[in-house]
Amino acid sequence: MEGPTAAREGPERVCLDMVDLCRRALAAAGVEAREVAAAGVGLPGPVDTRRGTTLQTPNIPGLEGFPVASFLREQLGVPVFVENDANLAALGEWALGAGRGARHVLYVTVSTGIGGGIVLDGRVYSGAHGSAGEVGHILAVPGGRPCGCGRRGCLEAHASGTAIGQIATEALAAGEPSRLREMADPVTGRVTAAQVAAAAREGDPLATRIWDQAMRHIGWALGDLANILDPERIVLGGGVARAGEQMLGPVRAAAAERVLPSQAGRLDIRLWALGGDAGALGAAVHAALATGQAEGIGGR
Numbered sequence: 001m002e003g004p005t006a007a008r009e010g011p012e013r014v015c016l017d018m019v020d021l022c023r024r025a026l027a028a029a030g031v032e033a034r035e036v037a038a039a040g041v042g043l044p045g046p047v048d049t050r051r052g053t054t055l056q057t058p059n060i061p062g063l064e065g066f067p068v069a070s071f072l073r074e075q076l077g078v079p080v081f082v083e084n085d086a087n088l089a090a091l092g093e094w095a096l097g098a099g100r101g102a103r104h105v106l107y108v109t110v111s112t113g114i115g116g117g118i119v120l121d122g123r124v125y126s127g128a129h130g131s132a133g134e135v136g137h138i139l140a141v142p143g144g145r146p147c148g149c150g151r152r153g154c155l156e157a158h159a160s161g162t163a164i165g166q167i168a169t170e171a172l173a174a175g176e177p178s179r180l181r182e183m184a185d186p187v188t189g190r191v192t193a194a195q196v197a198a199a200a201r202e203g204d205p206l207a208t209r210i211w212d213q214a215m216r217h218i219g220w221a222l223g224d225l226a227n228i229l230d231p232e233r234i235v236l237g238g239g240v241a242r243a244g245e246q247m248l249g250p251v252r253a254a255a256a257e258r259v260l261p262s263q264a265g266r267l268d269i270r271l272w273a274l275g276g277d278a279g280a281l282g283a284a285v286h287a288a289l290a291t292g293q294a295e296g297i298g299g300r
């Protein structure tokens with residue numbers, strides 16, 4: 001079930017909408033609220049799981065520091081556990097998706113931005129301050145394109161869906177020949193990552209160059225991360241992952257260039273299995289783990 005986020009109306013409104021969505025989902029499933037053991041909630045930004053709040057949310061003003069978990073607990077009458085949304089997607093894929101059966105999983109989502117979540121020994125690793133897994137802000141190109149975080153050259157600024165579309169849009173504006181020109185928005189001249197992927201599949205040289213470069217950046221970053229984390233599996237998700245093999249092939253090849261000989265041949269990179277449901281399913285798994293009701297979860 002999905003609903004809009006009334007971000008401008010403040011955190012209380014956003015949380016009340018979540019309560020409404022929960023009640024409608026329960027009604028649709030024919031489940032009474034008292035039958036529910038716990039609820040899991042994904043929040044953007046670094047999350048303080050003990051205080052049940054998020055610490056930084058540029059897209060939902062006022063949510064920072066708002067006691068989401070206790071507010072929802074009061075409204076729903078069940079224990080509520082919060083966690084970062086990318087971490088929950090990682091947990092979802094680990095428990096029920098492409099990470100099943102693995103102990104250590106790195107999940108990387110490539111869509112509007114690039115995010116990540118780390119599951120170690122079947123538990124989310126969120127770091128000392130709740131901000132681990134910020135894969136998008138690894139340095140990809142020294143002095144490169146400006147990033148939303150205020151720095152330059154981040155992976156996200158060179159390889160996110162937004163970046164792929166933007167780089168192609170700029171190349172078209174600079175007059176480079178490409179069939180992307182016919183696909184571009186007639187008013188703004190903008191193209192999307194999906195259009196770049198489509199043109200690359202048709203052999204367009206500009207689209208191929210931009211797509212391949214972005215996939216190389218992602219693969220190199222994953223290779224470096226594999227050297228640090230030695231994950232059993234890496235799962236790729238997000239809108240850009242809808243390109244399937246067109247993403248997986250070049251990312252695997254670039255990652256293989258970066259891993260140390262000790263890791264060579266062990267790298268296991270796969271596409272997500274849960275799609276856009278990974279976060280919501282991960283939230284349920286998180287709540288089940290937090291209340292000790294997760295027997296058998298994770299395929300082990």
Ligand SMILES: [Zn+2]
Nearest residue numbers: 137147149154
């Ligand atoms: Zn950045």
